[in-house]
Amino acid sequence: MTDCVLGVDLGTSAVKVSAVTQAGEIIAQEGMDFPLNQPKPGYAEQNPNDWVNATTVAIVKLILNDSLKPEQIKGISYSGQMHGLVLLDENNQVLRPAMLWNDTRSTKQREEIMAKMGDRFVEITHNQPLEGFTLPKLLWVKENQPEIFAKAKTMLLPKDYLRFRMTGKLAIDYSDATGTVMLDVDQQEWSQEILDAFGIPVSLCPPLVRSIDNTGNIDEWYSMYSGLSTDTVTFGGGADNACGAVGAGIDSPTKVLSSIGTSGVILKYEPQKQTNYQGVLQYEDHAIPDAYYSMGVTLAAGFSLSWFKKTFAEKEDFTDVVESAAQSTVGANGLLFAPYIVGERAPYADADIRGSFIGIDGIHQRYDFVRAVLEGIIFSFRDLLDIYEKEGAKFDTVVSIGGGAKSPLWQQIQANIFNTRVVSLQNEQGPGLGAAMLAAVGLGWFQTMQDCTKVFVKFKDVFLPEENEVAKYQQLHEIYKQIYPSTKQISHELVAYRRENEAQ
Numbered sequence: 001m002t003d004c005v006l007g008v009d010l011g012t013s014a015v016k017v018s019a020v021t022q023a024g025e026i027i028a029q030e031g032m033d034f035p036l037n038q039p040k041p042g043y044a045e046q047n048p049n050d051w052v053n054a055t056t057v058a059i060v061k062l063i064l065n066d067s068l069k070p071e072q073i074k075g076i077s078y079s080g081q082m083h084g085l086v087l088l089d090e091n092n093q094v095l096r097p098a099m100l101w102n103d104t105r106s107t108k109q110r111e112e113i114m115a116k117m118g119d120r121f122v123e124i125t126h127n128q129p130l131e132g133f134t135l136p137k138l139l140w141v142k143e144n145q146p147e148i149f150a151k152a153k154t155m156l157l158p159k160d161y162l163r164f165r166m167t168g169k170l171a172i173d174y175s176d177a178t179g180t181v182m183l184d185v186d187q188q189e190w191s192q193e194i195l196d197a198f199g200i201p202v203s204l205c206p207p208l209v210r211s212i213d214n215t216g217n218i219d220e221w222y223s224m225y226s227g228l229s230t231d232t233v234t235f236g237g238g239a240d241n242a243c244g245a246v247g248a249g250i251d252s253p254t255k256v257l258s259s260i261g262t263s264g265v266i267l268k269y270e271p272q273k274q275t276n277y278q279g280v281l282q283y284e285d286h287a288i289p290d291a292y293y294s295m296g297v298t299l300a301a302g303f304s305l306s307w308f309k310k311t312f313a314e315k316e317d318f319t320d321v322v323e324s325a326a327q328s329t330v331g332a333n334g335l336l337f338a339p340y341i342v343g344e345r346a347p348y349a350d351a352d353i354r355g356s357f358i359g360i361d362g363i364h365q366r367y368d369f370v371r372a373v374l375e376g377i378i379f380s381f382r383d384l385l386d387i388y389e390k391e392g393a394k395f396d397t398v399v400s401i402g403g404g405a406k407s408p409l410w411q412q413i414q415a416n417i418f419n420t421r422v423v424s425l426q427n428e429q430g431p432g433l434g435a436a437m438l439a440a441v442g443l444g445w446f447q448t449m450q451d452c453t454k455v456f457v458k459f460k461d462v463f464l465p466e467e468n469e470v471a472k473y474q475q476l477h478e479i480y481k482q483i484y485p486s487t488k489q490i491s492h493e494l495v496a497y498r499r500e501n502e503a504q
């Protein structure tokens with residue numbers, strides 16, 4: 001019986017739990033989906049109990065279907081979808097559905113934060129207070145649901161709620177804490193200045209821990225519920241993008257992470273605390289102690305593809321739909337897609353922009369639309385890489401992770417649009433592997449994250465840029481860049497129309 005750790009990847013579409021040995025071998029993996037609720041334009045919510053139930057089903061399957069012995073599981077750590085607001089009352093009961101990272105209802109609160117604190121806010125947090133982040137959501141609840149805010153005694157992020165239900169202990173790690181935009185990045189503590197400015201009691205904020213810190217054993221209740229042993233230790237864990245970067249071996253500024261999950265992320269390792277992109281890109285504490293990372297986020301990356309499939313090819317196999325894009329051409333026979341279907345975060349921080357297909361022609365087949373979706377998502381990533389390159393960054397390798405990395409065609413498209421070599425992991429589960437690595441280091445199996453990376457991170461395929469395609473994509477990207485300014489006004493008017501009509 002080999003010892004192992006569990007890496008829990010709490011994503012937006014599903015939870016995936018990976019069991020990994022000290023040799024870095026993934027011996028079993030289970031997962032379960034849960035729903036995303038979008039009751040109004042801009043709203044995105046989940047029920048925190050769905051996360052707990054789905055994770056428990058995955059763990060029970062590991063024990064029953066994959067014959068993992070509870071005594072084998074020495075440690076557990078977590079990778080979590082970022083920024084989501086979970087509010088608990090004095091009895092630690094959930095007060096309302098969690099408001100997620102892609103919930104953009106808090107534009108008013110975002111503007112109020114900037115009006116009150118302006119540049120000082122960016123100086124403290126290294127970020128703009130975008131709708132997706134936790135503080136604007138908290139202020140939305142304060143303003144629109146004052147009775148709930150009055151009852152709130154604790155604020156948690158998604159993975160921290162899950163860990164709380166497994167251990168009975170409250171904690172948040174630094175990488176998720178920066179994503180609340182309530183952390184003072186220089187001081188590495190909750191910013192009293194920000195909390196005072198917006199009337200948030202510090203008691204709402206959970207204790208800060210490092211990602212590799214011990215956060216308590218599985219408690220009696222969760223042991224009974226899941227079959228896990230109370231000897232199993234949990235560790236702080238991290239934001240999913242921090243864990244994805246750990247699991248993908250992004251440990252130097254020349255490697256860049258490209259993650260296609262529900263969201264899309266272009267992420268760079270930042271060794272310096274002082275770096276500040278003034279909120280144009282996000283700046284976060286890493287899950288690696290004393291390191292940082294920056295990133296640009298496309299709100300609807302995998303989500304755009306899933307939306308397309310659900311709407312136009314519901315009954316078909318996901319891989320078949322994606323690979324049908326090979327029947328189309330570079331540039332999808334003159335069809336472009338902009339993936340702004342739930343608004344956008346970077347490079348355009350605009351909650352009311354919406355997506356578009358441009359250039360629809362009577363000759364277009366469904367496979368052209370699929371191709372346009374795949375390419376449009378990567379053009380939006382190209383916009384993010386352009387920001388880094390303008391700042392002087394030079395990348396030699398893109399590591400591709402997330403559900404989108406299941407498709408070799410999509411990775412080749414990335415290599416051609418980025419004009420950089422793209423490598424994939426042996427298992428596309430970067431965040432889950434990163435979470436497992438945090439548990440492995442926390443348990444003392446390795447002295448440092450770097451030691452663990454050498455054993456755990458294994459690359460698989462390499463995709464090299466193809467000269468002809470690169471040139472065509474450069475031309476197409478220039479056309480793509482015109483979509484945002486050309487469609488902004490129309491999109492805003494349509495969103496306003498929808499809001500007015502849905503309010504009636």
Ligand SMILES: Nc1ncnc2c1ncn2[C@@H]1O[C@H](COP(=O)(O)OP(=O)(O)O)[C@@H](O)[C@H]1O
Nearest residue numbers: 011012013014261262302303305402403404407
């Ligand atoms: N076979 C596939 N090929 C390409 N992309 C896929 C495939 N299957 C799923 N996806 C994409 O992966 C996304 C989910 O990725 P994942 O990393 O699991 O997301 P999350 O962590 O947000 O739950 C989906 O939105 C979907 O677009």
Ligand SMILES: O=C(CO)[C@@H](O)[C@H](O)COP(=O)(O)O
Nearest residue numbers: 011012081082101261262263
């Ligand atoms: O908001 C962000 C990062 O700032 C998102 O990247 C979320 O962290 C969700 O991640 P996925 O579910 O797409 O992995």
